[in-house]
Amino acid sequence: MSKVTVTFIVNGKEVTLKVGPKERLIDTLREQLKLTGTKEGCGIGECGACTVILDGKAVSSCLILTGQIGGSEVLTIEGLEVDGKLDSLQKAFIDCHAIQCGFCTPGMLMSAKALLIHNPHPNREEIKTALEGNLCRCTGYEQIIEAIESVAK
Amino acid sequence: MISYEFLTTQKIEEALNYLDKFSKVHILAGGTDLLVNLYKESPRLPDFDYLLDISNIPELKIINSINKFIEIGPLVTHSRLINEPLIKNNFPVLMEAAYTIGSTQIRNRGTIGGNIVNASPAADLLPPLIALRAEVELTSRKGKRVLPLEEFLAGPYKTKLQANELLTKIKIPLLSDNYYTDFQKIGRRKALSIARLSLALVTKIDEEGIFQDTRVVPGSATPYPQSLPVTEEAINGISIFQINLEEIGKITSNEMVSITGERWSTPYKKPTIAVLIKRALERIIKEAKTNE
Numbered sequence: 001m002s003k004v005t006v007t008f009i010v011n012g013k014e015v016t017l018k019v020g021p022k023e024r025l026i027d028t029l030r031e032q033l034k035l036t037g038t039k040e041g042c043g044i045g046e047c048g049a050c051t052v053i054l055d056g057k058a059v060s061s062c063l064i065l066t067g068q069i070g071g072s073e074v075l076t077i078e079g080l081e082v083d084g085k086l087d088s089l090q091k092a093f094i095d096c097h098a099i100q101c102g103f104c105t106p107g108m109l110m111s112a113k114a115l116l117i118h119n120p121h122p123n124r125e126e127i128k129t130a131l132e133g134n135l136c137r138c139t140g141y142e143q144i145i146e147a148i149e150s151v152a153k
Numbered sequence: 154m155i156s157y158e159f160l161t162t163q164k165i166e167e168a169l170n171y172l173d174k175f176s177k178v179h180i181l182a183g184g185t186d187l188l189v190n191l192y193k194e195s196p197r198l199p200d201f202d203y204l205l206d207i208s209n210i211p212e213l214k215i216i217n218s219i220n221k222f223i224e225i226g227p228l229v230t231h232s233r234l235i236n237e238p239l240i241k242n243n244f245p246v247l248m249e250a251a252y253t254i255g256s257t258q259i260r261n262r263g264t265i266g267g268n269i270v271n272a273s274p275a276a277d278l279l280p281p282l283i284a285l286r287a288e289v290e291l292t293s294r295k296g297k298r299v300l301p302l303e304e305f306l307a308g309p310y311k312t313k314l315q316a317n318e319l320l321t322k323i324k325i326p327l328l329s330d331n332y333y334t335d336f337q338k339i340g341r342r343k344a345l346s347i348a349r350l351s352l353a354l355v356t357k358i359d360e361e362g363i364f365q366d367t368r369v370v371p372g373s374a375t376p377y378p379q380s381l382p383v384t385e386e387a388i389n390g391i392s393i394f395q396i397n398l399e400e401i402g403k404i405t406s407n408e409m410v411s412i413t414g415e416r417w418s419t420p421y422k423k424p425t426i427a428v429l430i431k432r433a434l435e436r437i438i439k440e441a442k443t444n445e
């Protein structure tokens with residue numbers, strides 16, 4: 001199984017890496033790039049913990065092979081904070097108590113961020129649709145939706 | 154252990170050359186079916202030596218209106234089906250079905266071509282596509298062939314795709330005026346298979362209010378999506394003012410059971426499919442009456 005070379009952008013920085021034929025984007029992010037903010041839950045597209053933004057869209061990084069994304073742009077949870085300042089969504093999650101164990105939080109934030117990029121003032125229904133693919137065992141979702149609403153107003 | 158070489162390309166020509174040159178090549182598009190099967194090492198995965206990524210071929214992402222057809226590239230994602238005016242305006246039934254698929258993350262990545270070639274009994278785009286009389290264009294180094302989608306499907310998770318072929322286009326004939334469409338679905342994909350059922354209805358209603366050219370295609374009801382000719386004939390020729398929905402519901406239920414035989418899920422699915430055809434007809438009749 002020979003490796004392939006891919007060049008893509010992660011959080012604004014270009015990287016060129018050798019990746020294995022079975023290496024998924026989540027593996028590359030966590031193991032090669034040490035960006036461990038992105039979590040792996042189910043590994044089969046059901047839980048949303050691994051959500052990142054690929055070319056402006058929320059995707060499950062467990063369902064993408066890194067070899068597929070040459071020339072693309074990836075934004076992970078680590079890229080939300082700019083110059084040491086948290087993104088307004090991150091602040092809202094803290095203020096609204098939208099985090100308990102925190103395992104789902106990076107994925108939730110990336111789904112919410114992708115929504116706001118395209119639709120800065122979503123209604124409640126649109127927020128729920130954007131979060132359809134993100135499971136949370138702790139919060140019951142209400143505080144998460146409130147946090148996003150507080151930024152979307 | 155599954156092991157393979159990874160190939161990727163941005164050109165159809167090169168993809169066809171790989172398919173021609175190597176044997177045991179498996180195609181990868183959005184990966185939302187394939188990577189799940191790889192992760193689970195699913196027995197449904199055929200044995201392969203090469204994985205050919207086609208997800209970056211721009212030509213396969215085009216949506217076009219040409220000679221009374223809408224042509225859709227196989228890499229068009231479910232999200233694009235929902236947002237593309239050509240689809241929204243001409244085939245709302247396809248848009249409605251795409252909207253029910255998975256989650257935002259899955260719709261952003263999963264493609265129409267993958268949904269077709271994976272040929273799951275529960276593939277949500279198949280009932281509307283069959284009802285719209287979609288055709289598939291298959292291309293190899295040796296040339297192209299076009300098949301009606303319904304004929305392309307060969308069984309649960311089986312199609313007539315040859316090892317050297319790529320699905321390169323989905324062609325849907327435009328509907329003339331007076332056509333109405335509807336999509337009904339209950340249950341999510343991950344729900345127990347018993348609680349899943351869908352139905353696509355496409356039909357013409359003429360100036361006198363008579364149904365014509367009716368197409369009824371249920372999903373998750375039969376081993377793989379196929380149309381229900383007995384139900385279609387029972388609806389054709391009837392007036393929207395006189396149709397007996399109870400009776401049509403019974404005909405649909407019986408036709409489904411005549412295909413599947415009595416199964417453990419029949420006591421649930423039989424009455425439920427009747428509800429779906431009634432709902433679809435009611436919605437269309439209401440729309441036709443307001444258009445009068």
Ligand SMILES: Cc1cc2nc3c(=O)[nH]c(=O)nc-3n(C[C@H](O)[C@H](O)[C@H](O)COP(=O)(O)OP(=O)(O)OC[C@H]3O[C@@H](n4cnc5c(N)ncnc54)[C@H](O)[C@@H]3O)c2cc1C
Pocket residue numbers: 044045046179180181182183184185186187188189207227228253254255256259262263264265266267268269270271275276277278314318319320321341342
């Ligand atoms: C969490 C989750 C939820 C889902 N929910 C739904 C749902 O509600 N409804 C539903 O219908 N589906 C659902 N799916 C399944 C899946 O998203 C769809 O079937 C999707 O459309 C597959 O497209 P893909 O591009 O990801 O296919 P891939 O996984 O890339 O490919 C699927 C198959 O098609 C073949 N193939 C793909 N493109 C071509 C081509 N152009 N030519 C030849 N062969 C090709 C591949 O070789 C492979 O065998 C879900 C999946 C997940 C993970």
Ligand code: FES
Pocket residue numbers: 039040041042043044045046047048049050051060061062063
């Ligand atoms: S780990 Fe990717 S969706 Fe669960």
Ligand code: FES
Pocket residue numbers: 098099100101102103104105135136137138139
């Ligand atoms: S906070 Fe624990 S899973 Fe969401």
